[in-house]
Amino acid sequence: MIPTAFDYVKAHSVDEALAALAEHGEDAKLLGGGHSLLPIMKLRLAIPTVLIDIAAIPELSYIRVEGDEVTIGSATRLYQLERDEVVRTEVPLLSHVAGRVGDPQVRHRATLGGTIAHSDPASDVPTGLLALGGTVVVQGPGGRRDIPVTACWTGFFETDIAADEMVVEVRVPRTGSAGWGYEKFTRRENDWAIVAAAAVDGRVALANMAGTVVRAAATEEALARGASIAEAAALADQGTSPSSDMHADADYRRHLARLLTRRALETAAASS
Amino acid sequence: MQVSITVNGEQRTDEVEPRLLLAHYLREVRGLRATNIGCDSTSCGACTVIVDGLSVKSCTVLAAQADGSQVTTLEGLAGPDGELHPVQAAFRAEHGLQCGFCTPGMVMAAIGVLADNPDPTDREVREGLEGNLCRCTGYHNIVRAVLTAAQAGPAAGQVPQAQEVEA
Numbered sequence: 001m002i003p004t005a006f007d008y009v010k011a012h013s014v015d016e017a018l019a020a021l022a023e024h025g026e027d028a029k030l031l032g033g034g035h036s037l038l039p040i041m042k043l044r045l046a047i048p049t050v051l052i053d054i055a056a057i058p059e060l061s062y063i064r065v066e067g068d069e070v071t072i073g074s075a076t077r078l079y080q081l082e083r084d085e086v087v088r089t090e091v092p093l094l095s096h097v098a099g100r101v102g103d104p105q106v107r108h109r110a111t112l113g114g115t116i117a118h119s120d121p122a123s124d125v126p127t128g129l130l131a132l133g134g135t136v137v138v139q140g141p142g143g144r145r146d147i148p149v150t151a152c153w154t155g156f157f158e159t160d161i162a163a164d165e166m167v168v169e170v171r172v173p174r175t176g177s178a179g180w181g182y183e184k185f186t187r188r189e190n191d192w193a194i195v196a197a198a199a200v201d202g203r204v205a206l207a208n209m210a211g212t213v214v215r216a217a218a219t220e221e222a223l224a225r226g227a228s229i230a231e232a233a234a235l236a237d238q239g240t241s242p243s244s245d246m247h248a249d250a251d252y253r254r255h256l257a258r259l260l261t262r263r264a265l266e267t268a269a270a271s272s
Numbered sequence: 273m274q275v276s277i278t279v280n281g282e283q284r285t286d287e288v289e290p291r292l293l294l295a296h297y298l299r300e301v302r303g304l305r306a307t308n309i310g311c312d313s314t315s316c317g318a319c320t321v322i323v324d325g326l327s328v329k330s331c332t333v334l335a336a337q338a339d340g341s342q343v344t345t346l347e348g349l350a351g352p353d354g355e356l357h358p359v360q361a362a363f364r365a366e367h368g369l370q371c372g373f374c375t376p377g378m379v380m381a382a383i384g385v386l387a388d389n390p391d392p393t394d395r396e397v398r399e400g401l402e403g404n405l406c407r408c409t410g411y412h413n414i415v416r417a418v419l420t421a422a423q424a425g426p427a428a429g430q431v432p433q434a435q436e437v438e439a
Contacts, residue, residue, distance in 0.1 A: 001312050008273060008290035008336045031337075038332050039314055051290070053337060079326075103403025104384060106314065108326040109333065189402045190315075 003041035010053045014139055014168060017054045021164055022141060024050040030166055031055065032114030033077065035106050055111060060168060063087060068174055069134070070094075074113025074167040078125070082107060091172050093180040093200050097128030100182065103190040113167035116152065119159045122192040122208040126153060128182065130205035130213050131198035134172040140165035153212035175200055179272025181264030185256050187247065194247045195256035197236070199264035209240035209257050216240075219261055229269065233262035275339040279304065280348030281433045288335050294328075295319045297335035298345055306346035306376045310405070317404030320377035320384075321345050322431055327384030329403070344431040346376040349383075351432065358424035359383055359417070368417030370408035378404050382418045386429035391422055 011017035021028055029048035031037060032055050040046045054060065060075035063084050070090050072081070081087050081098035088095045101107055101115070101124050115125045116136055129149050136147045138161050147160050154160050161167060180200040184193045184207075196207035197216070202223050204216040218235035235258075242253035276285040279302050286301050298304045298321065310318035312331050319330040322344040349357035356364065359382050369375045378401065385392060385400030392400065397418045398411070406414060421428040 002293070002296075003291045005289065005291055008334070010336075010339075034334065034337065035314060035332055038334070042312070055337070102314070103317070104388075104400060105317065105320055105327050105329045105381065105403045108328050108384075189399070 001042035003038070004044060004047045006048055007050045008053065009050060011057055013057060014054075014059060014166070017052055017057065017166060018139065018141065018164070020050070020052045021166065024052075026163055028052055030117070032075065032111035032117075033109035034114075035102070035110045036114060036118040036120065054113075054166065060113070065090060065174070066171075069171045070174055072112055072170045072172070074111065074116070074169060076112045077108060078110045078112065078115070079104065079107040081112060081125075090174040090176060091132065093128050093132060093175065093182060093198060094125075094172055096180075096182050097124040097198065100124045100184055106190075112170055116167055116170070117159060117161060119153045119155075119157050119212065120192070121153075121156065121210060121212050122194075122196075123213065124182075124184065124193065124196065124207065126213045127193075127196055127198045127205045127207040129170070129172065130215060131180075131200050131203045132172050132175065133203065134170065136161075136167055137169035137171065138162075138165040139168045144168070150215070156211040158212075177272070179268035179270065181267030181271070183260035183264045183267070185260060195242075195253050195260055197257065197260035197264040199261070199268045204236065204261055204264065206236065206240065206257055206261070209237065209242045209253060211241070214240060216257070216261055219265075223265075229262060229265045233258055233265055236261035273336060275335050277335065277338050277341055277343055278433075279343045280345060286335075290334065290336050292335045293331055294321070294323075294333040294335050294338050294343070295330035297338075298330060298343070301335075304345050304347050308373055308376055310373065310377075315403075315405065316374070316377070317381055317401075318374050318377040320380040320404065322380055322383065325387075327381050342433060344380075344433055346379060348431065348433060349379070357383075357432070358428040359386070359421040362417040362421035362424070362428075363414075366413050366417040366420050368410070368414040370406070370410040374404060374406045374408075378406070378414055382414075382421065383429060383431060385418060386422055388429070390426060390429055392418070394419065 222232035
């Protein structure tokens with residue numbers, strides 16, 4: 001399978017990338033590792049006429065501790081998140097979810113910014129980030145703008161990121177030794193989640209239970225009231241709208257959401 | 273557009289279409305046909321090669337993205353006198369193949385696994401090869417081959433070119 005023809009622009013800085021985005025407008029797509037974009041281009045589900053490669057912009061590849069947060073450049077590859085000692089120590093849930101994406105070859109290419117901008121509701125890293133909280137920093141012609149992770153993913157493959165903006169950084173709260181859990185249900189080890197649940201600090205996020213990754217709000221409220229893990233997890237599918245497909249019907253996904261939430265909360269409680 | 277890519281130690285500049293996939297570049301432009309294209313959808317790993325020290329699936333990388341990079345394919349593993357790379361030798365010794373289609377990708381992915389973890393357990397090898405499918409289901413001998421290769425020491429996780437596999 002071969003994508004339709006396009007022009008390729010390699011950006012060496014954020015300014016270059018934004019200038020190319022401004023020049024080519026909606027016809028352009030930003031290329032990170034390309035492990036979501038290239039497959040859908042090969043299927044001709046996306047036919048951009050210009051690709052702007054931002055994966056090698058040096059200023060977008062870093063992992064730093066800043067105050068109560070870890071700040072990460074958007075071109076950071078997922079294998080770097082998985083292995084980086086700062087991420088493993090300060091935000092272990094983020095390291096773990098990065099390591100659950102695809103397989104080693106995929107993680108060698110895929111970028112943090114790419115997985116955020118793609119907004120797949122079954123995606124591991126956004127699920128982890130939604131549970132962790134934090135901020136997606138985007139940059140456009142008007143400068144930088146903070147998007148709380150709770151407002152970042154707005155619909156199925158849709159985000160709050162404007163067409164002339166790009167993800168430049170992610171800021172995640174340091175959770176340190178706080179307990180966390182991540183439960184992912186798949187047919188095969190390197191598949192997308194049929195359903196997944198991430199838990200940390202009394203927050204729970206779910207993959208593939210709606211058009212976007214979502215928080216299990218009823219579970220979180222129950223935990224805040226002092227409910228037991230079993231009671232709270234039984235509410236995990238409230239307010240979600242899972243779809244049915246060949247892997248699972250909606251009712252089974254609801255069951256998985258409750259079950260995986262309970263397991264993730266139990267793991268978090270046991271590890272805190 | 274022009275891309276300048278070093279493959280198995282040989283640098284060349286070629287005129288390519290931006291949409292040319294690295295797998296097609298290696299096979300059609302460079303004439304290196306060991307790299308197989310299986311699923312063509314980032315699942316099976318048959319097209320795995322090493323780019324700048326990291327195993328990647330070349331069906332999902334543009335030649336344009338590899339501009340300026342060092343690429344190693346299966347053809348680049350054996351020494352000039354034909355001496356097999358430790359992973360190749362172990363695949364032969366342990367019969368780590370049946371039909372052989374997945375083998376080039378398995379070998380390249382295995383080098384990546386051993387670069388990251390020179391002394392893996394059986395389970396760690398299986399997890400490290402999660403991105404490579406063998407339709408003959410010959411996994412037991414493949415895993416045994418990787419464990420055997422690990423006994424050869426650090427060379428099993430390295431490629432001969434002037435680069436080190438870091439993952």
